[in-house]
Amino acid sequence: MLFKQQALLRQKLFVLGSLAIGSLLYLVARVGSLDRLQPLCPIDGRFGPRSQDEIPLRALQFKRGLLHEFRKGNATKEQIRLHNLGQQLPKAIIIGVRKGGTRALLEMLNLHPAVVKASQEIHFFDNDENYAKGIEWYRKKMPFSYPHQITIEKSPAYFITEEVPERIYKMNSSIKLLIIVREPTTRAISDYTQVLEGKERKNKTYYKFEKLAIDPNTCEVNTKYKAVRTSIYTKHLERWLKYFPIEQFHIVDGDRLITEPLPELQLVEKFLNLPPRISQYNLYFNATRGFYCLRFNIVFNKCLAGSKGRIHPEVDTSVITKLRKFFHPFNQKFYQITGRTFNWP
Numbered sequence: 597m598l599f600k601q602q603a604l605l606r607q608k609l610f611v612l613g614s615l616a617i618g619s620l621l622y623l624v625a626r627v628g629s630l631d632r633l634q635p636l637c638p639i640d641g642r643f644g645p646r647s648q649d650e651i652p653l654r655a656l657q658f659k660r661g662l663l664h665e666f667r668k669g670n671a672t673k674e675q676i677r678l679h680n681l682g683q684q685l686p687k688a689i690i691i692g693v694r695k696g697g698t699r700a701l702l703e704m705l706n707l708h709p710a711v712v713k714a715s716q717e718i719h720f721f722d723n724d725e726n727y728a729k730g731i732e733w734y735r736k737k738m739p740f741s742y743p744h745q746i747t748i749e750k751s752p753a754y755f756i757t758e759e760v761p762e763r764i765y766k767m768n769s770s771i772k773l774l775i776i777v778r779e780p781t782t783r784a785i786s787d788y789t790q791v792l793e794g795k796e797r798k799n800k801t802y803y804k805f806e807k808l809a810i811d812p813n814t815c816e817v818n819t820k821y822k823a824v825r826t827s828i829y830t831k832h833l834e835r836w837l838k839y840f841p842i843e844q845f846h847i848v849d850g851d852r853l854i855t856e857p858l859p860e861l862q863l864v865e866k867f868l869n870l871p872p873r874i875s876q877y878n879l880y881f882n883a884t885r886g887f888y889c890l891r892f893n894i895v896f897n898k899c900l901a902g903s904k905g906r907i908h909p910e911v912d913t914s915v916i917t918k919l920r921k922f923f924h925p926f927n928q929k930f931y932q933i934t935g936r937t938f939n940w941p
């Protein structure tokens with residue numbers, strides 16, 4: 597009899613225990629998957645007030661989920677309305693400089709829950725054909741975002757194209773402009789390397805960098821060579837300053853973004869009036885790539901494509917010295933105008 601009662605009690609305890617463990621497992625699974633699931637309620641309901649100070653880091657995962665789906669074009673009109681989504685014109689543009697680290701900067705800023713990136717370079721302001729399509733065409737190229745988020749696009753050709761400052765000014769005279777620069781000679785070599793790779797892919801031969809960068813007649817720096825001209829940052833910036841005050845620009849140190857990205861990103865957060873949300877957790881050094889890669893959460897992480905971080909060809913040291921000497925006075929002027937000094941030789 598006593599044995600039977602004990603067996604019954606054990607059976608009851610087993611059932612209760614199983615129920616408790618089952619519930620616990622369900623809760624763990626649900627909480628774990630929440631970040632990856634598309635939420636049923638709009639962002640308001642999940643995250644409370646819209647003040648940017650209150651955007652939690654968790655919004656990162658949310659962004660990867662829902663907005664990613666919408667970006668792929670899977671959103672229905674009802675979903676867009678329900679979530680109060682829209683395609684906003686950019687509040688900030690990375691205008692250049694080509695090979696300065698523009699893609700890394702855009703992708704890293706996109707880690708911020710209040711930032712949404714336009715994935716492709718849109719080339720609206722530098723391409724006459726695109727520009728003729730009008731501002732609505734441009735807006736429709738933007739990703740979906742929530743009203744409290746800001747959209748950022750990057751097209752490095754904007755920095756060096758004559759017509760662009762006026763065109764951007766006409767769209768939004770108070771827009772924030774980001775320029776990421778690298779030591780000018782390194783940037784020029786990186787620019788050359790990209791073109792060289794394109795030629796090699798088409799089985800074409802190409803000149804050596806030295807031949808392009810130095811005028812064979814004068815033995816001086818060839819200022820007609822585009823890779824050289826692009827690195828004369830001050831010349832381009834001066835054109836922009838005819839339309840925008842210097843306060844509307846923020847200069848990012850592209851060399852530091854490679855070695856120590858977080859402090860550079862924190863400066864940008866400040867410039868964009870965003871609460872600091874990007875942390876060291878979001879950036880991890882990948883020894884194989886030799887670069888920092890991005891971590892959205894425990895599930896999503898990514899490195900930039902292999903086309904970023906190419907091995908540069910070796911360049912004659914006398915040519916490097918000549919170029920550095922050439923850029924020196926322009927660099928000094930650039931420091932003076934921007935108030936940001938770099939240790940460029």
Ligand code: A3P
Nearest residue numbers: 695696697698699700786887888900904905906
């Ligand atoms: P290199 O290919 O010369 O190394 P852009 O995106 O403007 O074309 O700039 C490309 C440069 O971004 C690369 O130049 C690379 O050095 C730099 N870069 C900065 N951070 C990077 C990162 N985390 N991953 C890969 N490349 C990065």
